[in-house]
Amino acid sequence: xxxxxxxxxxxxxxxxxxxxxxxxxxxxxxxxxxxxxxxxxxxxxxxxxxxxxxxxxxxxxxxxxxxxxxxxxxxxxxxxxxxxxxxxxxxxxxxxxxxxxxxxxxxxxxxxxxx
Amino acid sequence: xxxxxxxxxxxxxxxxxxxxxxxxxxxxxxxxxxxxxxxxxxxxxxxxxxxxxxxxxxxxxxxxxxxxxxxxxxxxxxxxxxxxxxxxxxxxxxxxxxxxxxxxxxxxxxxxxxx
Numbered sequence: 001x002x003x004x005x006x007x008x009x010x011x012x013x014x015x016x017x018x019x020x021x022x023x024x025x026x027x028x029x030x031x032x033x034x035x036x037x038x039x040x041x042x043x044x045x046x047x048x049x050x051x052x053x054x055x056x057x058x059x060x061x062x063x064x065x066x067x068x069x070x071x072x073x074x075x076x077x078x079x080x081x082x083x084x085x086x087x088x089x090x091x092x093x094x095x096x097x098x099x100x101x102x103x104x105x106x107x108x109x110x111x112x113x114x115x
Numbered sequence: 116x117x118x119x120x121x122x123x124x125x126x127x128x129x130x131x132x133x134x135x136x137x138x139x140x141x142x143x144x145x146x147x148x149x150x151x152x153x154x155x156x157x158x159x160x161x162x163x164x165x166x167x168x169x170x171x172x173x174x175x176x177x178x179x180x181x182x183x184x185x186x187x188x189x190x191x192x193x194x195x196x197x198x199x200x201x202x203x204x205x206x207x208x209x210x211x212x213x214x215x216x217x218x219x220x221x222x223x224x225x226x227x228x229x230x
Contacts, residue, residue, distance in 0.1 A: 004158070033217060042202055042220030043159065056215040091158050095216065102216040106158025 002026065004107035006092050012113045013082055021077040021110045025094030032075050033104060034067055035091040043091055049075060050097070082114045119203045124225045133190040135224050137203030140184045145207040148179060148186045153200045153223070162201075163188070190226075198228045 005024040013019050025032050030051055035043035045059040049069045057067075064082075069075040079086055089111050093104040120138040127133045139148070147166055151159040163170055165177040165186070176189040190197055200223040207214055 031216060035218075035220075040222075042200075042223050043218070045217045045219065048215045048217055050215075056217060059217070093158065093218075097216075103161040103164075104159075104216075104218060106160065108156070109158055 004092055004094055004105050006090075006107040006110050008110060009108065010111045010113075012115065014115050015082060015084060017082050017114075019079050019082055019112065021079075021090050021112070023075045023077070023092030023094075023107060025073065025075070025092070026096075026105055027073075029094035029096050029105070030072070031095040031097040031102075031104075032069060033093045033095070034075070034077050035093065037089045037091055037109070039088075046077070046090075079112075082112075084114050087112055087114045119205055119221050121201075121203050121221065121224045123222060124227070126227050126229060127193055128229050129194055130192050133193050133197070133226060133228075135188045135190075135201055135203075135226070136185060137188070137205075138185045139203070139205045142183050142205050143207070146183075146205050147207065148177065148183075149204045149206075149218075150175070150177065150188050151202045151204065151218075151220075153202065154198075159202060159220075193226075193228045195228050195230060198226060200225050 007022045032049040034046040037043040047067050048056040052072045064080045067077045089109040091109045093106040095104045149164040150162045152162050153159040163175050163177045167179050170177045178187040202220050202223040
């Protein structure tokens, strides 16, 4: 079956611009996560959705970052007034939220470069 | 979530068994031990999870001693395609009871398999 997809795969933008990154989770998965990964580091948690609501946004670095999931499926991560330090790979993961192990299925990521 | 310590890098040769040990001295009673694998330009992929003793699946084995303060991921007869970063994660990943299931990644172990 289809896995988690993310678009675009690459995004190059200029400092100060606004960007949107999209995540299509696996159908039926109610839990959705966004992570950010800098070069040479492990992924860093940003935000978690259970259904349509953001159940945990403690990882968002500041108020320039915002994410939505209006219908409980597709999610969009929005970054305002981008800065060079926002350059990273943004990963989305989904989980069926059943069972103890909470295996998360990751997408390939969107590589964001802020010039 | 318990802090984990694992080697930054390891080298191996094709056909060898590789063991990656992770220390987690502060593991809590409800914590599980989970390993993810990440290939370049891809999102992490769940490999295996365990609570105690030994767990084996088609990809790897996970050995957990009685005190659970460490764990060892064992990859049998590695091939070049096993070259990746391996992350050890410890935590109560179950949804509910206030848990969001978010994953906290460290730097991981970069495994390089040579011909």
